[in-house]
Amino acid sequence: MIQALFFLFAAVAVGAAINVLVQKHVLYSALSLIVMLTAMSGLFILLRADFLAVIQVIVYAGAIMVLFTFVIMLLNLPADEDGADRLRWLKFIGIPLGLFLLFLIIATVWNVKPVRTTAAMIGSPQAIGKSLFSDYLLPFEATSLLILIALVGAVVFAKKDL
């Protein structure tokens, strides 16, 4: 049962990711990315990281992609861009080279041996909270500063008159 779910989520994720590349209109690419993020959330649940799975849907699929969708809808461009298609040959070199890179990576990760763990760890909110606020307190505060900087930066960049 878990194997069937794994194949389902993995197939949806990879298919949606390929659809992101294939679509001409960038809004369809963004919507395919939302589908991919939800499939990734399913994979996280299979890996028993349930808190992270729900956080992924809330933050990534529910906030970041809304931002993308808003910008695409507001800019409202036609489907295919004009301009010389000078990079058409890049696809024919890029895809075989990319597959070669994929072969190299898979040859490395294929031999990772499963470690027999004693306790079934669940990514519960308690476990994440305990670790986040004690061992990783400094990165946590630093990310809050990072978000503040991003907030100010986004508002400044998108202003009409500085």
Place this chain on the structure above:
Amino acid sequence: MIEYFTSWDFVILIIKIVVIFGAVMNVVGLLSWIERKVMARVQMRPGPTRVGPFGLLQPMADLLKFVFKEDVIPSQANRFLYIAAPLVSLIPAFLTFSVVPFGPWLQVTDLSVGLLFVFALTSLGVYGIALGGWASNSKYPLMGAMRSSAQMISYELSLTLSVVGVLLIANTLSLRELVLSQQSTWLGFIPRWNIFLQPVAFVVYVISGVAETNRLPFDLAESEQELVAGWHTEYSSMKFLMFMMAEYANLIAVSSLATVLFLGGWNGPMFGPQWLQLALPIVWFAAKVGLFVFFYVLLRSTIPRFRYDQLMKFGWKVLLPLSLANIVVTSFVVAVA
């Protein structure tokens, strides 16, 4: 695996799903009747009286009208997104009810992160409106969709943050545990509900809930006087019905969550024989949800609409700092006491 699908657990699960789904669909239809009747009585007119006793079959008549209406798709509209948008709006609204505890034995599943699951579905519901407005390819829906989505994502923040105070007290994200943590009483008769411990959070949650579901007084995005009908201008018959059902289901979901978090869910005085004690929690839950629904319908009938900049100002400058201050105060009190 096949042993699970033929076991009694699976059959009971299917029965629970069918019962809850049927109940929610019925209540959505009933809610449209409640809304029309209460709004009418507030405005000193009778409301629907012709179809069935007290106009109770009015939702059936509306359903038949929607089914027989012509299903129009504008020629310039984006077909795939136009047809998909009501589904994207409807599915998260109904999926919320899979984690809500209606009674000690009537809950489809109890996720360990159930509360966050509900908020994730609320976040996904924004897409139905944004895509519906954009796919209609016309100016009123687009403006209504943009305004409505911006409003929803702004009030999502105060909605989520207002609940953190309750989580600090209850120490759990699972909705069943949240209900169970409110079971005891103080002084023997005052129930230990979270509304007495977190009044500010309750007020912020109720207001944000109204804004999340695009109801009056926060419905500038779909008001008749301003934007024809907002993001569902170009929709007719079944797709419009799906949007309406999604809106009512969202309202019931927000009310159910408010009772689970603040009013103690299905807790209430238990009395009577064994069979009555099985049904009584659901009666208490339904009564509390009905209270919230009645309040929301009354709110719609009485309060005028917010202007859009007033709305955004209120969400960002009043509700968000209030919920953050509530978190700070609550964490101090929980740490000290």
Place this chain on the structure above:
Amino acid sequence: MIPISWYLVVGAVLFLIGVLGFFVKRNIIALLLSVEIMLNAVNLTFVAFSSQHAQISGQIFVFFVLVVAAAEAAVGLALVIAMFRNRESLNVDRSNLLKW
């Protein structure tokens, strides 16, 4: 049980799709989407290893990657809006003023 290498293979395939998208696409927003695909592939790898070794640090790291992706998406899109106001086009080939 699902062996850990299957999750890593899925992560590798997704990472490759992100890399290919970043090289081939000309729309700036599509480039940002490809970066998001790459970040997600890395997230999957982190969570897979965290589940295997039963340590929570992998998931904490995913937290931080999520935050950084959000910040980067926000600032990137603001830059896209500013660029669009000046050039009326989202084609990266048109932003070549610094090219000699």
